[in-house]
Amino acid sequence: MFEAQVYVRRREALRAALAERGVKDGLVVLVGNGESPMNYLDNAYPFRQDSSFLYFVGLAQPGLAASIDLGSGKARLYGEDPSMSEIVWSGPRPTAAELASLSGIAETRKRAELASDASSAGRLLYLPSYRAETRAELAELSGRAYAAVDAGASLELIRAAIALREIKAEEEIAELERAVAVTVEMHKAALVTSRAGMRESDIVARVTQVALASGGALSFPVIGTTKGATLHIHSYGRTLASGGLFLLDAGAEAPSGYAGDLTTTFPIGKRFDERQRAMYDIVLSAHAAACAALAPGVDFLEVHLASARAIAAGLKELGLLKGEVEEAVAAGAHALFYPHGIGHMIGLDVHDMECYGEDHVGYEGRARSEQFGLASLRLAKPLKSGMVHSVEPGLYFIPELIAQWKAEGRHARFIAYDKLASWLDAGGVRNEEDWLVTPSGARRLGPAFDKSPAAIESHRA
DSSP states (O other): OOOHHHHHHHHHHHHHHHHHTTOOSSEEEEEOOOOOEEEETTEEOOOOOOHHHHHHTOOOOTTOEEEEETTTOOEEEEOOOOOHHHHHHHOOOOOHHHHHHHTTOOEEEOTTHHHHHHHHOSSEEOOOOOSHHHHHHHHHHHTOOGGGTGGGSOHHHHHHHHHHHTSOOHHHHHHHHHHHHHHHHHHHHHHHHOOTTOBHHHHHHHHHHHHHHTTSEESSOOEEESOTTSSSOOOOOOBOOTTOEEEEEEOEEOTTSOBOOEEEEEESSSSOOHHHHHHHHHHHHHHHHHHHTOOTTOBHHHHHHHHHHHHHHHHHHTTSBOSOHHHHHHHTGGGGTOOSOSOOBOSSSSSTTGGGOHHHHHTTTOOOOOSTTGGGOSOOSBOOTTOEEEEOOEEEOOHHHHHHHHHHTTTTTTBOGGGOGGGTTOOEEEOBEEEEEETTEEEEOSSOOOOSHHHHHHHHO
């Protein structure tokens, strides 16, 4: 965690941001995560603290909660001192008071006392929950029915937290750089390790090893697959075959909780074949077009559309799209091959703050498109200096989707369905990097990682 004053400043900034929104009294409650059992209480998943709790409190121990009194500015930490049984089984750990001091909090209370403090507060403010046990506790604290808890989350608190967390401070950027540096090493390890005859699980194991050896963890379950046309696939039982492609979408999480997220697609053999190279070049051109558009004040929607036009132009050169590129993109014809958005914000969550609600985080009240593909864009609002986000265009040939669109005659004016039969087994290509918006433009995070075809083939050789 950072120095205590970092968390003190963040809590003060939250209080000020709420005051600007007309909320000057009440009690903000931040409920930390507890252990999550796999199949019985003492066999738990690896612990991961709630990201909002990490941001405002910084403590990565289970079983904690905190409150901020908006009137006085006083913060409290709720937790228990370790019992002798816990010390015997798990070793010594800090007392609640010692933990509180690390976060710049002067007062501690027993965990059970949070309920009485919440009941005596004139107004209780909390963020949306994503865990059933947290929702159940918030139901008890707020007096709401379990099913009504998320609807009772404070919109003012959500907006204030987003405004603070979306702009990364220097210490956060340093941690993001650290996470991306490990992520680059994960991807390079996959590039030099992968061979025909291996299983996908062999490659996933190797990149996981790199992440864990760094002292951190994975920032999300690895996507490591020979079936790149499936956007999110988490089974690893297939065998790598020469002539195919391998798509790795994987990231490291630094010990601080900050995330990296990269995608690399490479040939399982030593070189791309002609068709694979054409797909790869189109995706690189889309990536370059998107990155060239990054700057403060630019709508991320426009960044996405710049990548979409590059995808469409490349497909037209291959004879798979026809007509005017601008018209095809406006109609959404390109989304048959590019059905997702160009990226998402990154921070303490690999999809930063999406637990607050994607429309709150990425749209700020703007209307969301209902057009296929464009509807999946997670971030569409204007960029600001200090934002960190991914840039990840892709090109996919999804046989089931192609068959459906062809049967419906969808966008037949733009899609050359008669030429797609020979491309149905082409798979998918995605390229992803993490970018920081700067006052004058944007810069890529992490060490240099050449994704040119020649560089990829050099690794493979």
